[in-house]
Amino acid sequence: MSSITGAGVSPGRVIGPVLQMPPAVPEPDAAVGLPAEASIEAETERLKTAAKAVQAGLKARAANASGDAAEVLKATALMAADPMLLKSAAKLLAAGRSTERAVWEAAEQVAAQLKALGGYMAERAADVLDVRARIVAELRGVPAPGIPDSDVPFILAADDLAPADTATLDPAKVIALVTAGGGPQSHTAILARALGLPAVVAAEGVTSIPSGTEVFVDGSAGLVVPEPGETERTAAAAYAARGALPAFDGTGTTADGRLVPLLSNVGDGEGALAAAAAGAEGVGLLRTEFCFLNRDEEPSFEEQSAAYKAVFDAFPGKKVVVRTLDAGADKPLPFLTDATEPNPALGVRGYRTDKAHPGVLQRQLEAIAAAAGQSEAEVWVMAPMISAASEAAHFAGLCEAAGLKTPGVMVEVPSAALTAGAILEAVDFASIGTNDLTQYTMAADRQLGPLAELTDPWQPAVLQLIKATVDGAAATHQPPKPVGVCGEAAADPALAVVLVGLGVNSLSMNARALSGVAALLKTVTLEQAKEAARLAVTADSAETAKAKVRANLPMLETLGL
Amino acid sequence: MPERIATVASRVGLHARPAAIFAEAAAEQPVEVTIGLEGTPADEALDASSILSLMGLGAEYGAKVVLRAEGEGADAALESLAQVLETDHDAE
Numbered sequence: 001m002s003s004i005t006g007a008g009v010s011p012g013r014v015i016g017p018v019l020q021m022p023p024a025v026p027e028p029d030a031a032v033g034l035p036a037e038a039s040i041e042a043e044t045e046r047l048k049t050a051a052k053a054v055q056a057g058l059k060a061r062a063a064n065a066s067g068d069a070a071e072v073l074k075a076t077a078l079m080a081a082d083p084m085l086l087k088s089a090a091k092l093l094a095a096g097r098s099t100e101r102a103v104w105e106a107a108e109q110v111a112a113q114l115k116a117l118g119g120y121m122a123e124r125a126a127d128v129l130d131v132r133a134r135i136v137a138e139l140r141g142v143p144a145p146g147i148p149d150s151d152v153p154f155i156l157a158a159d160d161l162a163p164a165d166t167a168t169l170d171p172a173k174v175i176a177l178v179t180a181g182g183g184p185q186s187h188t189a190i191l192a193r194a195l196g197l198p199a200v201v202a203a204e205g206v207t208s209i210p211s212g213t214e215v216f217v218d219g220s221a222g223l224v225v226p227e228p229g230e231t232e233r234t235a236a237a238a239y240a241a242r243g244a245l246p247a248f249d250g251t252g253t254t255a256d257g258r259l260v261p262l263l264s265n266v267g268d269g270e271g272a273l274a275a276a277a278a279g280a281e282g283v284g285l286l287r288t289e290f291c292f293l294n295r296d297e298e299p300s301f302e303e304q305s306a307a308y309k310a311v312f313d314a315f316p317g318k319k320v321v322v323r324t325l326d327a328g329a330d331k332p333l334p335f336l337t338d339a340t341e342p343n344p345a346l347g348v349r350g351y352r353t354d355k356a357h358p359g360v361l362q363r364q365l366e367a368i369a370a371a372a373g374q375s376e377a378e379v380w381v382m383a384p385m386i387s388a389a390s391e392a393a394h395f396a397g398l399c400e401a402a403g404l405k406t407p408g409v410m411v412e413v414p415s416a417a418l419t420a421g422a423i424l425e426a427v428d429f430a431s432i433g434t435n436d437l438t439q440y441t442m443a444a445d446r447q448l449g450p451l452a453e454l455t456d457p458w459q460p461a462v463l464q465l466i467k468a469t470v471d472g473a474a475a476t477h478q479p480p481k482p483v484g485v486c487g488e489a490a491a492d493p494a495l496a497v498v499l500v501g502l503g504v505n506s507l508s509m510n511a512r513a514l515s516g517v518a519a520l521l522k523t524v525t526l527e528q529a530k531e532a533a534r535l536a537v538t539a540d541s542a543e544t545a546k547a548k549v550r551a552n553l554p555m556l557e558t559l560g561l
Numbered sequence: 562m563p564e565r566i567a568t569v570a571s572r573v574g575l576h577a578r579p580a581a582i583f584a585e586a587a588a589e590q591p592v593e594v595t596i597g598l599e600g601t602p603a604d605e606a607l608d609a610s611s612i613l614s615l616m617g618l619g620a621e622y623g624a625k626v627v628l629r630a631e632g633e634g635a636d637a638a639l640e641s642l643a644q645v646l647e648t649d650h651d652a653e
Binding site: 071074075078079082083084087110113114117120 | 581584607608610619
């Protein structure tokens, strides 16, 4: 088998057996009934046997698990051969449904009942549907859906991973991720970086590698090599023997002492505590969607301010940058966004929803101000999806009215990068969201595998827009107003060096990435960072930009990054 | 038909772990046992060994439920299952 090249999105070099993620179990056709020659008794018995087999499998897994996971698996095992479920399936079978269809519909009814009960029961509905898929897979004699179970650590190969798969991914078992689809900013890539797993995405052909085949994965080079040879074994052994990264000591700096605060992106109070424990110098991006998602109406003032305060309290005396509600596109909200837009990425999203639904943003700012007043954090506020200086000025006015002192904007739209000077006349800081800035600069949807090369934040055009933002800030004020980066780009140590070289003041990333970025930055002088930036900005592709910069930063190898 | 009324002692109600423990215990009995909330008709009672039925029953902490069974060993089965219900499994 020849090696497969994709986009390396999370560093690391490992060797292990591949396990393929089985495809989801499709719904059995309702139009296909029980075959004329089949006996209802025999089929009912076959269903029971399949259910018992699924139950036994889940019980075995429960025995190997511990704590909450074991309890959930035990309960799920009981559901698999539940007498009520089997009885209603048997009734449907007797009424002429196919065996698979009968259990499918019976479980559907149970799940609907549990959903209607709400709360904890509604969450269990997903377990019933999981059990159903497993029984149908057993009846068909195909592998059970979901992340495969294995006694030994393995490399997971899939078409792409969905956010739901990530909940069941055990980082102690999965040692690397390789997907045929996805891009540098797809869910798989973000998950891999958050877990610190080597990953290669957009690697067409990885789904054809037979399960059990030994492969080598290089998450920096984007390489997947089936049946690895001596070179790969040496590389993997060297990576395994690397020294552990030193924990981040809480001060981001270059070798020659230029301070670059390293902040964390967080979504709630719990995440903020974890980020503080990892040494984060503050929060560079507080996503406030967590308060709003899965809601039919706006959360109350009290609920919002309590949630924000929980984050502020984790960082007394430190900076916390709150991003106001970023609804729309991949994060729709029934009371704010229009689901029928033909092109939601270019639609009424982020700050733009304020015009269509005035009041929600104002109330959010008031809740942030109230929480800030009761905490010791230094609270900054920024609006997402700002495209023009006039919008920035309007947002600054709203912040002032709410009593918030430091308004800023996200730079995600190329127009904002190009007019950063005028925007920074109106507000006090800018924070570059590289995920969306890449998507809008390259006109490429970040979830699409075939566009992986374009959705790479190493694209020189994206780097040039980051430079334009920094230059705009410098042309307007002395000293320049701060420009930070809070996208996934800041979590890539080599790219973080480039950003510092471009003149970015602070970097915000998932807490897991802090130690790697800090360790590399410490080995690089500001002059070397500027040289890295020059190499990247003048490269002719994302790939060459990355290769040139990496070749210039030998410490990446030593640190295993 | 022998009956036994029991009070749910688990703080979380007859859900999650307590429901799993109870359903497993019911399945081990030599007789079929049904469960219903006190005051509901006997013919609406549910299979006590079905965790899915138990979850749908909505028996919260302090709820009174009726266990019913028939045949040899019914009384002993009811007694042992009532004891399972009247233990707070979350306190263990």
